[in-house]
Amino acid sequence: MKHRTFFWFILPTLSAMILFIALPIVSVFLQSLFVQHEQVLVVSESCGPFGCKESTKVDLEATEKLREEAPMGQYNGLGTYINRSHLAFAEVGNAWGSTTTFGEFWDQVFDLPFYNALIFTLTYTAIVTPLVLVLGLAIAIGVNGLPKLMKGPSIFVSLLPFLVTPLVGSLILFWMVDGDGVIGATIQLIFDDPNLSLKASTALTWTMLIVYGVWHTLPFSFITFYAGLQTVPSDTLEAAQIDGASKWQRTIFVVVPHLMPLVSFVTLMLLMDNFRVFEPIVSFSAEAHARSLSWIIYNDLRESGNPLYGSAGATSMLTIIGVVILLTPVLIRTWRDFNRKAH
Amino acid sequence: MATQLETRMTPVKAISFALVGLWLLIAAFPFLWTFWGSFKVQADFFSKADWTNALWGTNTTEETGGAFTGAGYHGAWITEEFWQNVINSGIVVFFTVIISLTFGTLGGYALARSGFRYAFWLLMAALVFRAMPHITLVSGYLLPFFEWNIWGHLPTTIIVLVAINQPFTLWMLHSFFLNIPKDMDESAMVDGCTRFQAFRHVIVPVMWPGVITTGLFSFLLAYNDFAVTAMLLSEENETIIPAINSFLGTTQVEGKVMYAVAAVVSATAPLFVLILFFQRQIVSGMTAGAVKG
Incomplete structure (x- = not known):
């Protein structure tokens, strides 16, 4: 294909991506360098019969004018990145100096908003991803052994939790585990504690979100592995059987190695999706105990009346850097494959 | 070719079927429950006293006269x-x-x-x-x-x-x-x-x-x-x-x-x-x- 033709074919999609993905990243970066204007304060002295009193008032007109002239706010350099709500170098340094044990240091860092969200996001990703991989493979092998008539319906049922809108799916689960819902009430009955609420403690909230995450993403790994199982060469399986391998051994030494390329694909997809965990926190109203990186950006932008664009921008940039770090191994591997194919 | 060995029920097979069954239940139940419950009143859908209320619509019958209500949808x-x-x-x-x-x-x-x-x-x-x-x-x-x-x-x-x-x-x-x-x-x-x-x-x-x-x-x-x-x-x-x-x-x-x-x-x-x-x-x-x- 000629460069010219290629250019015309790619133009619509490329311009959409440049205008609405690449440029916004630049805009996010620029925003993160600014902070919103301070309100313009006017100090006026009012003198009455009991002496003079100084009062401070917000000059709304001047503040509005300032905002109009420079909507981005005032230049702050990288200040937003290192303040308390983000990387918090000063606070982390303080905590390192003032605490004696690692546990105490950890507690203090955990209280900083950015690190708190980062820790939750990473924990969520690190627990959900392997769980979904293992359970997905187990269920795929199970369904593969089902009679033919039941395979279709079981795939149909499995697709529901995956395709349902994340916000809606987590709401459905939330209503069930709520104190008055069917699962929540049963749990209270089992533990004989009428005040037990899954929202009450950090550990329970995290567990609830992780259970949702597994429920929501399990079908993806299950169906991908199930499709992979259809391509396992039957010759190899039979050969292994003749050599005396048990069913379990055949699964571990023939089927699993055959599925390995799929495992890396599924892992990549799961990492990308789990890292952006956001909707369940809104649905479960779990923000008191669990905040993800996406959620704190959303919260900054929602700040009524005065959205914190600078703060949201800085968190967004840090999140994007996190995504790139997460993807680096994949990018390097694809680059090597591409070069091998090209030469 | 299905040999007798493959069709026989082994413990491993039983466990894996049980796992599939459990998963299908976990996958489908929330949807069925919410769909059924959407035709009830709140006192039934969030029924702390007795979860079977949500099945039979006890409070729904009391409040609206029928076991199902379209009030939520309306x-x-x-x-x-x-x-x-x-x-x-x-x-x-x-x-x-x-x-x-x-x-x-x-x-x-x-x-x-x-x-x-x-x-x-x-x-x-x-x-x-x-x-x-x-x-x-x-x-x-x-x-x-x-x-x-x-x-x-x-x-x-x-x-x-x-x-x-x-x-x-x-x-x-x-x-x-x-x-x-x-x-x-x-x-x-x-x-x-x-x-x-x-x-x-x-x-x-x-x-x-x-x-x-x-x-x-x-x-x-x-x-x-x-x-x-x-x-x-x-x-x-x-x-x-x-x-x-x-x-x-x-x-x-x-x-x-x-x-x-x-x-x-x-x-x-x-x-x-x-x-x-x-x-x-x-x-x-x-x-x-x-x-x-």
């Missing part, structure tokens, strides 16, 4: 004007799918037929874009959109969703076009067609299976989106997902939670129908990227 669709959000969603989803497929087929075809190095870099950039949480981009949109006075309108959201959709669409259609033999369009070009004519007359007639599969996923992305639609649409232009979320904020009053339950069931229904008709295409789409490796 409240959501008519009192809260959920139908307006459904129309908005319909517009957004329809145009997002059509535009992203048009852009995506052209771009995906070009990427599949071009061996240049920059094609590879474009795909890599698309992969990184695909991995970015959507909310990070939204924080970049708000200020410029306010400045240009295009915040809150449906077309703005449509074009943003199209752009966010492009990386995925490109990857999927690119791998699909790689499977269509090069000889087809190249022989048409030997016969005197231009590249675009070859695309139009040779590729377009055979590309529909891949386009439909990709379209299903574009539909899901646009339909399920919360981050973009919640931040970029004004209240009267809200689509159904942010509308459900704002229901929750205003419906702490007794009985109004059932509006949200009814809206949630209404929002799930189209997805259910979609899976019913397109199960095969959805499964093939989910594994399309995987098979290519």
Whole structure:
């Protein structure tokens, strides 16, 4: 294909991506360098019969004018990145100096908003991803052994939790585990504690979100592995059987190695999706105990009346850097494959 | 060939069937429960005293006279004007799918037929874009959109969703076009067609299976989106997902939670129908990227 033709074919999609993905990243970066204007304060002295009193008032007109002239706010350099709500170098340094044990240091860092969200996001990703991989493979092998008539319906049922809108799916689960819902009430009955609420403690909230995450993403790994199982060469399986391998051994030494390329694909997809965990926190109203990186950006932008664009921008940039770090191994591997194919 | 050894019930097999059974129960039960409960009153759906109330509708019978009530649906669709959000969603989803497929087929075809190095870099950039949480981009949109006075309108959201959709669409259609033999369009070009004519007359007639599969996923992305639609649409232009979320904020009053339950069931229904008709295409789409490796 000629460069010219290629250019015309790619133009619509490329311009959409440049205008609405690449440029916004630049805009996010620029925003993160600014902070919103301070309100313009006017100090006026009012003198009455009991002496003079100084009062401070917000000059709304001047503040509005300032905002109009420079909507981005005032230049702050990288200040937003290192303040308390983000990387918090000063606070982390303080905590390192003032605490004696690692546990105490950890507690203090955990209280900083950015690190708190980062820790939750990473924990969520690190627990959900392997769980979904293992359970997905187990269920795929199970369904593969089902009679033919039941395979279709079981795939149909499995697709529901995956395709349902994340916000809606987590709401459905939330209503069930709520104190008055069917699962929540049963749990209270089992533990004989009428005040037990899954929202009450950090550990329970995290567990609830992780259970949702597994429920929501399990079908993806299950169906991908199930499709992979259809391509396992039957010759190899039979050969292994003749050599005396048990069913379990055949699964571990023939089927699993055959599925390995799929495992890396599924892992990549799961990492990308789990890292952006956001909707369940809104649905479960779990923000008191669990905040993800996406959620704190959303919260900054929602700040009524005065959205914190600078703060949201800085968190967004840090999140994007996190995504790139997460993807680096994949990018390097694809680059090597591409070069091998090209030469 | 099924030998006797394979059809016999072993403990391992029993465990794996039990696991499948348990999973199917966990996957289906929440939907069945919520669907059934959406025709009850709040006292039954959130029945702390006795969960079987939700099954038989004890309080529903007391309050309304029948075991089933459509009050939640009436409240959501008519009192809260959920139908307006459904129309908005319909517009957004329809145009997002059509535009992203048009852009995506052209771009995906070009990427599949071009061996240049920059094609590879474009795909890599698309992969990184695909991995970015959507909310990070939204924080970049708000200020410029306010400045240009295009915040809150449906077309703005449509074009943003199209752009966010492009990386995925490109990857999927690119791998699909790689499977269509090069000889087809190249022989048409030997016969005197231009590249675009070859695309139009040779590729377009055979590309529909891949386009439909990709379209299903574009539909899901646009339909399920919360981050973009919640931040970029004004209240009267809200689509159904942010509308459900704002229901929750205003419906702490007794009985109004059932509006949200009814809206949630209404929002799930189209997805259910979609899976019913397109199960095969959805499964093939989910594994399309995987098979290519």
